[in-house]
Amino acid sequence: MRPRFHCTTTLAAHRTLALPAGAARHVQVLRMQPGDELSLFDGSGGEYDATIERMGRSEVTVQVGAHAAIEREAPRAVHLAVGMPANERMDWLVEKATELGVASIQPLMTAHGVLRLAGERADKKRAHWQAIAVSACEQCGRNRVPLVHPVRAFAAWIDSPPIDDAERFVLSLAEGAHQLREIRDGAPAANLRGACVLSGPEGGLSAVEEREAIVRGFAPLTLGPRVLRAETAALAALALLASA
Structure with a gap:
């Protein structure tokens, strides 16, 4: 499974996004590089493919790809x-x-x-x-x-x-x-x-x-x-x- 990160900002397909500080820090800790793929989710349902475009000292920019309506919830709440x-x-x-x-x-x-x-x-x-x-x-x-x-x-x-x-x-x-x-x-x-x-x-x-x-x-x-x-x-x- 590719690395997964929660975003506190609302995600949308096919846009460039600067990751929130927590997710950006996690990406840097994992020593990921431009071109590496990851998955993003914002808690509203489903997940997004994304690719790292740029790594700064404290900023990570990604290109958000398609949304996948994948749910892994229990049958009963x-x-x-x-x-x-x-x-x-x-x-x-x-x-x-x-x-x-x-x-x-x-x-x-x-x-x-x-x-x-x-x-x-x-x-x-x-x-x-x-x-x-x-x-x-x-x-x-x-x-x-x-x-x-x-x-x-x-x-x-x-x-x-x-x-x-x-x-x-x-x-x-x-x-x-x-x-x-x-x-x-x-x-x-x-x-x-x-x-x-x-x-x-x-x-x-x-x-x-x-x-x-x-x-x-x-x-x-x-x-x-x-x-x-x-x-x-x-x-x-x-x-x-x-x-x-």
């Missing part, structure tokens, strides 16, 4: 709402969720969560995670970048989860939780409706949070008898639902 795991695990979750086809990610502060973010620190973290999603799209071939929403407190988010017309699931270790096939048995076909999965941090959701989610239509979902790490559980549910 799955949105993750996750109690943020600490340290580097949220970075890893965002990267792998993007590779697996997540439609959007909502970072949440929950009762048992260690990571607490607000103000400028929250904004910087969100920008960092969005950049990770962009890089993962460049690597895996996706042409649509999943949105990482601003960090929200669970109590504020649960009153108005922004995913309309989607199946809702909350990952649960409670005795009454069901596996996906049990939830689907006897139900009408989902017709590839979207899905929203709520997942807790390392300590899981509190009993109150899980109860509030269930009251608002989130079906309690178990992934089996093993206790998974927070980031593993969210990714397993994503993989399960993206094509279910």
Whole structure:
């Protein structure tokens, strides 16, 4: 696969374009040269062939070629709402969720969560995670970048989860939780409706949070008898639902 770069500017076929700073820097790091071919995408769908025309000290100019209406999205749009795991695990979750086809990610502060973010620190973290999603799209071939929403407190988010017309699931270790096939048995076909999965941090959701989610239509979902790490559980549910 030829090198792929995300452009923050809107692309159009058959025009000369100075690459945005981030993409230009990446081209230079790879030591590409005039005449080298690459692929560009701006997140609106599909991708463009392009050829490097000129390399400056900080500027890279390309000739944009034809648009190819190529999509590599999952069959079902799955949105993750996750109690943020600490340290580097949220970075890893965002990267792998993007590779697996997540439609959007909502970072949440929950009762048992260690990571607490607000103000400028929250904004910087969100920008960092969005950049990770962009890089993962460049690597895996996706042409649509999943949105990482601003960090929200669970109590504020649960009153108005922004995913309309989607199946809702909350990952649960409670005795009454069901596996996906049990939830689907006897139900009408989902017709590839979207899905929203709520997942807790390392300590899981509190009993109150899980109860509030269930009251608002989130079906309690178990992934089996093993206790998974927070980031593993969210990714397993994503993989399960993206094509279910």
